[in-house]
Amino acid sequence: MKPPLLLVGHGTRDEKGVADFMAFVERLDRRLDDREVAGGFIELSPPPLTDAVGELYGRGHRRVVSVPMMLVAAGHAKGDIPGALIREKERHDGFDYVYGRPLGPHPTMLRLLAERLDDVLGTDSDPAGESAETGAAGETAVLLVGRGSTDPDANAEVCKVARLFQEGHAKQRGVSFVEPAFISLAWPSVCEGLDRIRRLGARRVVVLPYFLFSGILPDRVVDESMAFAADHPDLDIRCAPVIGDCDGLADMIVERYDEALAGDIRMNCDTCVYRIALPGFEDKVGAPQTPHHHPDDPAHGHGHSHGHAHGHGH
Incomplete structure (x- = not known):
C-alpha cells in the first residue's frame, strides 16, 4: 500500500461547498485502491484537518502525502496548512508527512x-x-x-x-x-x-x-x-459553474500526489513574499506562520490558539 492521500481544503460556511469537497474525497477513495484517502479543512467548517489526520493515524499510518486543495500558492498553501500539519506532528508520536504543491495553472x-x-x-x-x-x-x-x-x-x-x-x-x-x-x-x-x-x-x-x-x-x-x-x-x-467534483480534477490531484511522493515539487519561490523582498512587502520576509483558528480543533476550543509559529516552507 502507498502512503495515504490527505486532501486539505480551506473550508466554507456553505453546506453545498462542504458536500462538494467530501464527494470529491469519496471519488478519489473509490478510484485509488492502492492507498487510503482522507480530507479535512483548516477553517470555517468541519471536519477539521486534525480529525482526518487522527483517523489515518488510528488506522496505523505514520506517513501521509498531503495535497492542498488550493488553486494558487497564497497564505493558506504557504503558511496555514504547513503550520497545521506541523501541529499534527506534535500531537501524534511518529507522524510525518510529505507536502505537495497547489494545483496552479495546470x-x-x-x-x-x-x-x-x-x-x-x-x-x-x-x-x-x-x-x-x-x-x-x-x-x-x-x-x-x-x-x-x-x-x-x-x-x-x-x-x-x-x-x-x-x-x-x-x-x-x-x-x-x-x-x-x-x-x-x-x-x-x-x-x-x-x-x-x-x-x-x-x-x-x-x-x-x-x-x-x-x-x-x-x-x-x-x-x-x-x-x-x-x-x-x-x-x-x-x-459559468465552478470546476466542481470531476475526474479531471482527480487526475490533477493524483499527479500532485505522485510528484510529492517522488520529491519532485517544482515550486516557484522567486516571487514569494516570505522569501524574496518584493517592493512594498519587505516586512513579510521570514515572517512566522501560525495555523488558522478552527473552532472544531481541540487547540482552539476556548477561542485562542496554543499552536506554535513555524517558518514558511514549500
Whole structure:
C-alpha cells in the first residue's frame, strides 16, 4: 500500500461547498485502491484537518502525502496548512508527512475551465471570432474571477491563468479576450472587470469563477455579475459553474500526489513574499506562520490558539 492521500481544503460556511469537497474525497477513495484517502479543512467548517489526520493515524499510518486543495500558492498553501500539519506532528508520536504543491495553472485545469465555458456558450461560440448576428469581431469576452489575496504572487498567478486561457482555449472558441478580476482583497473587482470589458467593446461576457467548489464567494461572484447585468441591459452576461467534483480534477490531484511522493515539487519561490523582498512587502520576509483558528480543533476550543509559529516552507 502507498502512503495515504490527505486532501486539505480551506473550508466554507456553505453546506453545498462542504458536500462538494467530501464527494470529491469519496471519488478519489473509490478510484485509488492502492492507498487510503482522507480530507479535512483548516477553517470555517468541519471536519477539521486534525480529525482526518487522527483517523489515518488510528488506522496505523505514520506517513501521509498531503495535497492542498488550493488553486494558487497564497497564505493558506504557504503558511496555514504547513503550520497545521506541523501541529499534527506534535500531537501524534511518529507522524510525518510529505507536502505537495497547489494545483496552479495546470493544462488540465485550463481544459476544465474551457469545459465550463462550453457549458455556458454551447453552440454560440464561433471559431472565427465573429458574432453570428453582427459579424463584428470582439463580440464575446471572458471575465476570469479569482478569490483575491494580499499575496501579490497569488494574484499574479490568476492573471497568468487568464492569459494562458486567452492564448489557447478561449481563442479556439472565438472569444476575443480574457480579463482577470477578484471577488475580494484585490483589484479589479467583478464590477470593475465587467465595466472594463464593456468599454473594450464586448457585448457578451462569460463570467468564469476560478474556484474548485461551491461556496459563499462563488455565489457572490454570480450575485455581483447579475447586479451589473441588470444595470447594463446592453450586455449579455452569463455565469459559468465552478470546476466542481470531476475526474479531471482527480487526475490533477493524483499527479500532485505522485510528484510529492517522488520529491519532485517544482515550486516557484522567486516571487514569494516570505522569501524574496518584493517592493512594498519587505516586512513579510521570514515572517512566522501560525495555523488558522478552527473552532472544531481541540487547540482552539476556548477561542485562542496554543499552536506554535513555524517558518514558511514549500
